[in-house]
Amino acid sequence: MSGRAVALPYGVGRISLGWLALVAIAAALVGVGAFAYAIQELEGPIATGLRDWGTMGGATWGLYVSFIVYFVGVSFAGITVAALIRILGLTYLRPISRVAELLTIVSLILGALSVLADLGQPLRGIANLFRYARPQSPFFGTFTMVIAGYLFASLVYFYLAGRRDAYLMAQYPSPLRWLYRAWAAGYQDTPEEKARHERISFWLALGILPLLVIAHSTLGLVFGLMGGRPGWFSALQAPGFVVLAGVSGIGHIIVLAALLRWSLGLRDQPEMAAFRWLGQALLVLGIIYIYFTIVEMVTAGYAGREHEQRLAKLVLVGYYAPFFWTGMGALGLAIGLLASQALSGRWSIPLLVASGILANVTAVAKRLIIVVPSLTHGSLLPYGIGMYIPTWVEGAIIAGLMGLGALTILLFMKAFPIMEVPAPVEEVRP
Amino acid sequence: MAMPRYAMTIDLSRCMGCRACMVACKVENNTPEAHFWMYVFRFEEEEYPKTRVWFLPRPCQHCDNAPCVKVCPVGARYKRDDGLVLTDFQRCIGCRYCEVACPYGVNYFHWKHPDKAQYLDYTDDPEVKSRTNNTMPPYRNPDADLRYGPEERLTAGAHHYRGVIGKCTFCVHRVEKGLEPACVANCPVRVFEFGDLDDPNSIVSQKLRTNPHFRLLEEEGTKPRVYYLMGNPPSPEVRQVMPVKGGKRG
Numbered sequence: 001m002s003g004r005a006v007a008l009p010y011g012v013g014r015i016s017l018g019w020l021a022l023v024a025i026a027a028a029l030v031g032v033g034a035f036a037y038a039i040q041e042l043e044g045p046i047a048t049g050l051r052d053w054g055t056m057g058g059a060t061w062g063l064y065v066s067f068i069v070y071f072v073g074v075s076f077a078g079i080t081v082a083a084l085i086r087i088l089g090l091t092y093l094r095p096i097s098r099v100a101e102l103l104t105i106v107s108l109i110l111g112a113l114s115v116l117a118d119l120g121q122p123l124r125g126i127a128n129l130f131r132y133a134r135p136q137s138p139f140f141g142t143f144t145m146v147i148a149g150y151l152f153a154s155l156v157y158f159y160l161a162g163r164r165d166a167y168l169m170a171q172y173p174s175p176l177r178w179l180y181r182a183w184a185a186g187y188q189d190t191p192e193e194k195a196r197h198e199r200i201s202f203w204l205a206l207g208i209l210p211l212l213v214i215a216h217s218t219l220g221l222v223f224g225l226m227g228g229r230p231g232w233f234s235a236l237q238a239p240g241f242v243v244l245a246g247v248s249g250i251g252h253i254i255v256l257a258a259l260l261r262w263s264l265g266l267r268d269q270p271e272m273a274a275f276r277w278l279g280q281a282l283l284v285l286g287i288i289y290i291y292f293t294i295v296e297m298v299t300a301g302y303a304g305r306e307h308e309q310r311l312a313k314l315v316l317v318g319y320y321a322p323f324f325w326t327g328m329g330a331l332g333l334a335i336g337l338l339a340s341q342a343l344s345g346r347w348s349i350p351l352l353v354a355s356g357i358l359a360n361v362t363a364v365a366k367r368l369i370i371v372v373p374s375l376t377h378g379s380l381l382p383y384g385i386g387m388y389i390p391t392w393v394e395g396a397i398i399a400g401l402m403g404l405g406a407l408t409i410l411l412f413m414k415a416f417p418i419m420e421v422p423a424p425v426e427e428v429r430p
Numbered sequence: 431m432a433m434p435r436y437a438m439t440i441d442l443s444r445c446m447g448c449r450a451c452m453v454a455c456k457v458e459n460n461t462p463e464a465h466f467w468m469y470v471f472r473f474e475e476e477e478y479p480k481t482r483v484w485f486l487p488r489p490c491q492h493c494d495n496a497p498c499v500k501v502c503p504v505g506a507r508y509k510r511d512d513g514l515v516l517t518d519f520q521r522c523i524g525c526r527y528c529e530v531a532c533p534y535g536v537n538y539f540h541w542k543h544p545d546k547a548q549y550l551d552y553t554d555d556p557e558v559k560s561r562t563n564n565t566m567p568p569y570r571n572p573d574a575d576l577r578y579g580p581e582e583r584l585t586a587g588a589h590h591y592r593g594v595i596g597k598c599t600f601c602v603h604r605v606e607k608g609l610e611p612a613c614v615a616n617c618p619v620r621v622f623e624f625g626d627l628d629d630p631n632s633i634v635s636q637k638l639r640t641n642p643h644f645r646l647l648e649e650e651g652t653k654p655r656v657y658y659l660m661g662n663p664p665s666p667e668v669r670q671v672m673p674v675k676g677g678k679r680g
């Protein structure tokens with residue numbers, strides 16, 4: 001493909017060995033995940049480590065639900081960053097805006113697929129969740145608002161934000177010209193069109209921001225409204241989910257932005273100011289999250305009912321303490337790294353990437369700590385304690401979903417400029 | 431005729447923990463291995479020489495403010511006008527939110543197809559065949575294949591689908607015929623009574639008038655329709671003894 005066409009910006013259409021290797025790894029993960037899902041479909045959910053709580057002594061929800069929350073959480077930062085660029089005029093974030101929006105869309109789709117992996121009757125789920133939707137159920141927020149409303153709004157935003165680049169790309173002779181033409185759909189980047197686009201994007205961003213808070217809150221309410229589940233029933237659950245979503249999402253964007261800068265060989269894009277802003281945002285959200293966790297633990301440990309106290313103890317110093325402290329330790333370390341950079345005023349991309357990865361370790365560990373202990377050890381009736389060890393099938397399906405996300409982003413990178421194309425196009429020709 | 435308001439009373443002073451109700455429930459509803467729509471806790475309290483052993487049957491509480499009904503995203507779990515909380519097996523998507531929301535732990539998910547999770551292999555078990563003149567006895571209760579109530583939804587029995595939730599139905603298929611639930615009918619010492627709360631002469635109304643009673647986890651605001659007579663709720667200090675086994679089957 002590269003031989004025929006003029007070199008396109010940001011490596012579009014150029015296949016490198018490294019890229020091929022990454023695609024192969026991601027595709028292999030997808031293959032393993034698909035194989036595991038086939039096994040789960042043939043044998044039934046018995047192939048997972050999940051079982052009923054109560055007399056059966058298991059956990060009803062586990063890895064899948066934790067990762068529904070995790071994937072939807074990651075989606076937070078993408079559209080937030082994109083919206084803040086429009087609303088607050090943070091122009092130095094512009095180069096990462098597209099990859100951020102793409103991350104939102106990809107992770108929301110992964111969230112939806114994890115829902116399907118968790119359902120006992122996935123095909124019925126697709127039909128009945130719309131056919132018989134009940135707004136009284138907190139799941140309505142997860143399924144309908146997040147996966148339908150929020151995903152749809154993000155897709156529209158993504159489409160609109162990409163039209164200008166599609167128009168510019170369509171100027172090149174390339175095998176994907178049809179795609180750019182279709183995407184641009186008559187858009188020609190005239191001043192009027194530009195102004196109209198800016199206006200629409202601004203209002204759409206303004207509309208998506210509250211939708212985003214509502215969507216992440218309803219995901220928190222799935223747990224926070226359960227009066228009969230110690231460890232879940234808490235008014236802090238919804239704001240906590242919003243903040244932890246921000247932590248994991250911004251962490252992801254930092255890693256992706258650094259990968260782009262490195263893999264595309266760009267020396268000054270995204271510029272350091274963008275990384276600094278992301279680092280500061282992660283620092284603030286991380287501190288808020290630590291604060292939330294302390295308040296929650298103090299409330300449960302000091303004034304909680306018997307079962308709340310027992311569960312708080314189990315998480316802090318008992319069976320689940322290793323997971324809890326891994327998560328909180330990772331966040332503490334990330335905050336330490338970020339704070340030292342903020343105080344010294346010298347920001348380093350490797351340290352930022354480390355904090356981004358650590359933040360995501362926290363996000364996964366904390367989600368497992370929210371979902372599982374209450375089911376295995378939180379019964380209000382004197383059932384014995386339960387146990388949950390995920391099987392390889394669950395692990396493989398989650399790994400497959402991650403592979404699918406990576407694969408989507410990798411393929412997209414080669415079909416469309418992953419960063420905004422500087423105008424006019426002619427100047428970027430290498 | 432006015433719609434009845436069904437309820438159950440469980441006399442704790444009578445229960446001797448024989449678990450015949452659990453067996454009756456299994457036979458009636460074809461519940462798979464490790465599924466106990468009716469479960470009898472065996473509790474031990476205090477230390478020797480004051481040790482006390484007592485029993486607490488736990489069917490679905492058929493709550494008036496049922497957490498499971500509230501959270502179901504598709505309305506598969508619903509409450510009938512007569513008070514029965516049922517599951518529409520053909521609408522359930524298997525998200526298990528009801529199971530997570532219920533503080534009583536009465537829900538059981540079909541982790542594999544119920545036909546493959548029975549105690550015997552009803553499709554082809556040479557040992558059974560050797561005792562039954564080479565025929566396999568049927569295990570499915572045909573009444574559970576019918577649809578009940580004005581809604582005509584598939585709500586009875588446990589042998590229908592994989593990947594859906596199931597729980598005690600108060601034996602809807604028996605109640606519709608004017609019979610008592612299987613656990614009530616089979617208890618050797620008449621621990622259970624089942625009847626209409628709106629009928630002052632029904633045995634449940636009479637028992638509730640004349641006996642001290644409590645409801646399980648009443649403080650959760652679930653408003654259960656199962657009333658326990660002559661006893662106290664389990665304190666956090668009770669120890670469960672002889673729990674059922676079969677944790678890793680589905």
